[in-house]
Amino acid sequence: MLTQNQIQHFEEKGWLGPLDLFTSSEVESVKKCIETNSSIKEVEGQPMMMLYNNVLNLNTSRDLHLFHQPIAEMFKNNKIVRVLNQLGGDNLLLWNSNVFCKMPGEGEIKWHQVYDSYDPSAYDPQKPALLYPNTEDIINISVWIALDDATLENGCLHFANGTHKEKFGRVQVPAEEGMFAGIKNHKMVWQGRRKYSVVFDFDDNEWEVEAVPARMGQAIIFTERVMHSSPPNNSKKQRRLGINGRYVPPSVQVYPHRLKGDFIDENFHNIKKHFCILVSGQDDYGINVVRDSHDLDNIELEFQTMSNLVRFGHVQLPKGKKEIELETLYKQAMEGDCLEEEPDPILQPRKYIQWQAWNQLKGMSCSEAMKQYSQIVAKLPVVAQEKELPLEEKIKAWLVAYIAKVFNIEADEVNSTLPFERYALGSADAANLVAELGAWLERDIPATALYSYPTIEFLAKHLVSSS
Structure with missing residues (x-):
């Protein structure tokens, strides 16, 4: 349960977190589900996680909870719902989810907010995904859950405090300059065939901005009205995988154009089989398709x-x-x-x-x-999955390959139990080795490491135990 201070933090800043809602082991099934049902392909020179929605039959990162039970169960979990009830009321629908995989080197998601409709990348949305009742001031709440550690280096979420109290103007730009243009997957999902997208008339220098790193399993809760962004993934190897679930009260119409028999949304996707899940309370309105799960036979x-x-x-x-x-x-x-x-x-x-x-x-x-x-x-043969080496074995393999390359010898001639000095490593060689190893591991390694831990075996064990 949230404290009064946490509720006040949310009301004043528009976001809250990171919250220790799940342990890393509790979200492991969701992470494995996404990794199993995805592939990595190169698009425009950038690795990209490819995903598929088996209910909507779309290549997309959105609404995977409609088919995959581990994702749906996580977003229906009482650990989330109890917190949301304190912020958004007793009656709540889970209407949307999205996977955000930011690969090393991938670009930014620019500052954006969702205020009175739901299509953040359209300049003048003709088919808003949400239609709010005129009689209520309702906020659309998102729960973002880290499935990898989200760090300053790999592009964690940033918020501009208090911006949920102000609606910012949209500026039409070419699609390749839009808010999701830096993320190949979401560029495909949100911008699709559009020639134009938007950015917001917003200067983050005029606001207090906070970066919010999160460990695997931690959650960040925010209203989509608050200005939020994520910078590029500047790490060399760290992927940043997260998933969010979006919630509204049942009085909000989800894809209102479907009531007129129009099942093509603003992104040119067919949402005829889309449905909402009632995660708490009751639905007294009957204006949305609400089910516990898909109806595939x-x-x-x-x-x-x-x-x-x-x-x-x-x-x-x-x-x-x-x-x-x-x-x-x-x-x-x-x-x-x-x-x-x-x-x-x-x-x-x-x-x-x-x-x-x-x-x-x-x-x-x-x-x-x-x-x-x-x-x-x-009846087709199963493709054997390569097992990932433990970190200690990876470090040893890297050190063996490095020494073999420096001294122009075969890798099997490098003995991981012999002291480094036996390979006649000079001070310059040792300094270069430590620097390159640190860059590869993306951590600082003391210059004296090779003297304190004088063999490949000792150094690898130390680096793992101290990580």
């Missing part, structure tokens, strides 16, 4: 699970006819009968073969295609 649930194995590289894909069969069954399951024009078999031979295979499935139900797809994937 067992056949589609298995199909979505199997398609993730393919999508994220957990099985070895077949070659030749079996590969084409798998591709076309997926198309039949997702789109139904082939309506594409017949490609030229001479100019586009592979596309013609794919078209022909899909066209031969005409009349097969989506459900039957899903079943056949799942049966094939279930």
